[in-house]
Amino acid sequence: MPLRFLFLFPFFLTGPLLAQSPDSLRRERFRRQIDSLQASPLLQNGSVGACLKNVKTGQTLIAYNARRSLPPASTIKLITTATAMAVLSDTFAYQTTLEYDGQLRGDTLLGSLRIRGVGDPSLASGRFAGFPDLAAQISVWVAAVRQAGIRVVTGRVLADDLFFGENPTPGGWPWDDLGNYYGAGATGLIVNENLYKVFFKPADTLFQTAQVLRTDPVVPYLSFDNRVRTDAAGTGDQVNIFAGPFDRRAYLEGFVPAGVSEFSVKGSLPEPGYFAALSLQTALTQAGLKVAQEAVALSQLRRQQADVATPPATSILHKQASPSLRDLARECNFQSINLYAEAFLKTVGVTLNYGNSTSQGVNALKQVWRSKGVALTGFRPLDGSGLSPQNGVTAQNMVDILTAATREPSFGSFYASIPILGVSGTVRNLGRKTRAAGNVRAKSGSIGGVRAYAGYFTNRVGELVAFCYFFNQYDAEAGSATRELEKLMVRMVEF
Numbered sequence: 001m002p003l004r005f006l007f008l009f010p011f012f013l014t015g016p017l018l019a020q021s022p023d024s025l026r027r028e029r030f031r032r033q034i035d036s037l038q039a040s041p042l043l044q045n046g047s048v049g050a051c052l053k054n055v056k057t058g059q060t061l062i063a064y065n066a067r068r069s070l071p072p073a074s075t076i077k078l079i080t081t082a083t084a085m086a087v088l089s090d091t092f093a094y095q096t097t098l099e100y101d102g103q104l105r106g107d108t109l110l111g112s113l114r115i116r117g118v119g120d121p122s123l124a125s126g127r128f129a130g131f132p133d134l135a136a137q138i139s140v141w142v143a144a145v146r147q148a149g150i151r152v153v154t155g156r157v158l159a160d161d162l163f164f165g166e167n168p169t170p171g172g173w174p175w176d177d178l179g180n181y182y183g184a185g186a187t188g189l190i191v192n193e194n195l196y197k198v199f200f201k202p203a204d205t206l207f208q209t210a211q212v213l214r215t216d217p218v219v220p221y222l223s224f225d226n227r228v229r230t231d232a233a234g235t236g237d238q239v240n241i242f243a244g245p246f247d248r249r250a251y252l253e254g255f256v257p258a259g260v261s262e263f264s265v266k267g268s269l270p271e272p273g274y275f276a277a278l279s280l281q282t283a284l285t286q287a288g289l290k291v292a293q294e295a296v297a298l299s300q301l302r303r304q305q306a307d308v309a310t311p312p313a314t315s316i317l318h319k320q321a322s323p324s325l326r327d328l329a330r331e332c333n334f335q336s337i338n339l340y341a342e343a344f345l346k347t348v349g350v351t352l353n354y355g356n357s358t359s360q361g362v363n364a365l366k367q368v369w370r371s372k373g374v375a376l377t378g379f380r381p382l383d384g385s386g387l388s389p390q391n392g393v394t395a396q397n398m399v400d401i402l403t404a405a406t407r408e409p410s411f412g413s414f415y416a417s418i419p420i421l422g423v424s425g426t427v428r429n430l431g432r433k434t435r436a437a438g439n440v441r442a443k444s445g446s447i448g449g450v451r452a453y454a455g456y457f458t459n460r461v462g463e464l465v466a467f468c469y470f471f472n473q474y475d476a477e478a479g480s481a482t483r484e485l486e487k488l489m490v491r492m493v494e495f
Contacts, residue, residue, distance in 0.1 A: 026494055034064045046473035051395035055403045055464045069378040069392035070470040073445025075454040077341045080384035081329040082405040082414050083365045084344040087351055090413035094120030094322040098141050100315055112155030115276055117189025118163050120322045121343040125193045128323045134192045138283045144318035156293035157281040161273025163188030164346045166299055168245045170358040172388035179243035179250055181266035186342035189273040193339055197264040200256045203230040210256045225251045233259030241267040273297035326413035333417045333443055334425035338385035345384030372404045386445055395468040398454050402466035418443055418455050436490045449473045451481035459495050
């Protein structure tokens, strides 16, 4: 044997690579892969945070910048939905009621009708089979009034929409998000997911103004300052809607595609409580009933007067139950609906007597996981949905909460609410025809400069592992953050 091989041979027998187990080698190669990503043009000016933890043994398998607070985007919805299930149970359902106050004499109500909201994000959405959409819900309420024998209302239709306080939106939400459907705030009375559609007629000539045709549903008090123009066919939705939660005039900017007779864009419905009251009062009038005074929402009265007492209800005309929390959470995580997550967060705050604001909901959420032994160093969320770029969550926070969630009675429902890689939800197109497909449960997250995934997978010996990856301030011109994260999720199932 050549002399050089005699000197090298003992090194290979005792060297560090031979001493490591196959799984340790896999993890080491995985760390190097993350290191390469951090140094790559995609992320050399940004940050990578990663953490993987065996939920059975508690062993941390990978920790890379795991204690650095980074924006989690929509992956924080996992924490919000897990908290809601831990506090409320997976069978919890919201109950919205139609009531009246005053006295009923013959066919005349000497008082007002009231829609009492409790923050049900699915009310009149039509999203769930067997539950009414907006038109059907209004019809149900009209029928309940008629069935009670009421034909004249001396008062008005009042929306009790203060269950979640007066401010519907969390701090830190960007102005250019608020008017769009994904920027709809969680009000005490939510209807039609607090959204509307605005329909445009594209111009025949490129870059000319597209005409606003109508909204669906009709929102009589909403007007537009339209600056939307026409782009090439197939370019899709490039419209931004600028408006606050109480603005009755919205600014429309951007482009709609040519080549279609009309094109719709979804916006955030201003004053949804007032919209619900107005819609019911209009429907009652059309059905031949008389309502003496104008419809109003308590939130409107509160803004006009410092103190507004909620009148006591004397009778309930109708109760509208929501789907169970397990179904609401599944839709929230599969479709990444910000409104649902924000409603869950505020509901937790109210249930635990912390208060009905977003910040009070955040405080309640923190206490829930602290009480279960989770350390929350670096955990600084501002909302429940991840829309705020000011949210700060560490990868360690995420996997520790996901690990603690496995010990909850409702864990089966929570786990089922997370999309499956290569199969469903926002990750249905990732990891197809790989060992990760059908194995990894992952919630995606994306806001400006941020891409993230978190969830669970089952390792090669059948144990559940919680994982989290955050890419912050990546350079989209240097590559695809989604594809690099997909590679990490495909490789991690080999552990």
